[in-house]
Amino acid sequence: MxxxxxxxxxxxxxxxxxxxxxxxxxxxxxxxxxxxxxxxxxxxxxxxxxxxxxxxxxxxxxxxxxxxxxxxxxxxxxxxTPRIQAGTWGWLIQRYIHDDISSIHDVRPYTRKTYIKILSKASVVNFESFWIPKLLLA
Incomplete structure (x- = not known):
């Protein structure tokens, strides 16, 4: 502890x-x-x-x-463990949900809660292992 x-x-x-x-x-x-x-x-x-x-x-x-x-x-x-690696879809989803400047904070609280619920269900698929193509990060 x-x-x-x-x-x-x-x-x-x-x-x-x-x-x-x-x-x-x-x-x-x-x-x-x-x-x-x-x-x-x-x-x-x-x-x-x-x-x-x-x-x-x-x-x-x-x-x-x-x-x-x-x-x-x-x-x-x-x-x-394992920790989410930067550059993966799982990392991007977590950044969208939790980053200060994310547009998710611009929507109403109920809408935000719904988005988070849907994205959390999507994270059941092992997105942490799927890398984002470099073209999308540029």
């Missing part, structure tokens, strides 16, 4: 514990992991969370932060 985080990460004993929670522009919430995880290959640079300050959904956001952080820690400790 990673000692960097509170035990509440694993047992949900503190419903307000929200690791890596950040606000941007004072009205958007994001889960943003430390750069050390990004530099080591974690594919999610940031993840926009539902809601806005004062909406009363702080515990929901905290639970989502804990869920994402548990995934990150499991990945970091090698429990969820």
């Amino acid at each position: 990673n000692s960097e985080f509170s035990k509440a990460l694993w047992d949900d004993s503190d419903p307000a514990y929200a690791p890596f929670l950040k606000t941007r522009k004072g009205k958007y919430y994001y889960w943003v992991p430390s750069k050390r995880y990004i530099h080591q290959g974690w594919s999610i640079k940031s993840y926009r969370l539902e809601g806005h300050p004062g909406d009363g959904r702080d515990t929901e956001r905290a639970a989502e932060c804990r869920r994402l952080t548990r995934e990150l820690v499991q990945w970091w400790e090698g429990e969820n």
Whole structure:
């Protein structure tokens, strides 16, 4: 178990514990992991969370932060291998879903949730092993 985080990460004993929670522009919430995880290959640079300050959904956001952080820690400790390699379709799908500048953040929350659900089902096919043709990356 990673000692960097509170035990509440694993047992949900503190419903307000929200690791890596950040606000941007004072009205958007994001889960943003430390750069050390990004530099080591974690594919999610940031993840926009539902809601806005004062909406009363702080515990929901905290639970989502804990869920994402548990995934990150499991990945970091090698429990969820293999890691997605850059340049594959799986990597591109993850970037589309999680990147700050992705157009997925421009659609309504219900539409975004539907897109993510569909793309998650598509990832059942082992996209991690399919490389994107160099012509499409240029």
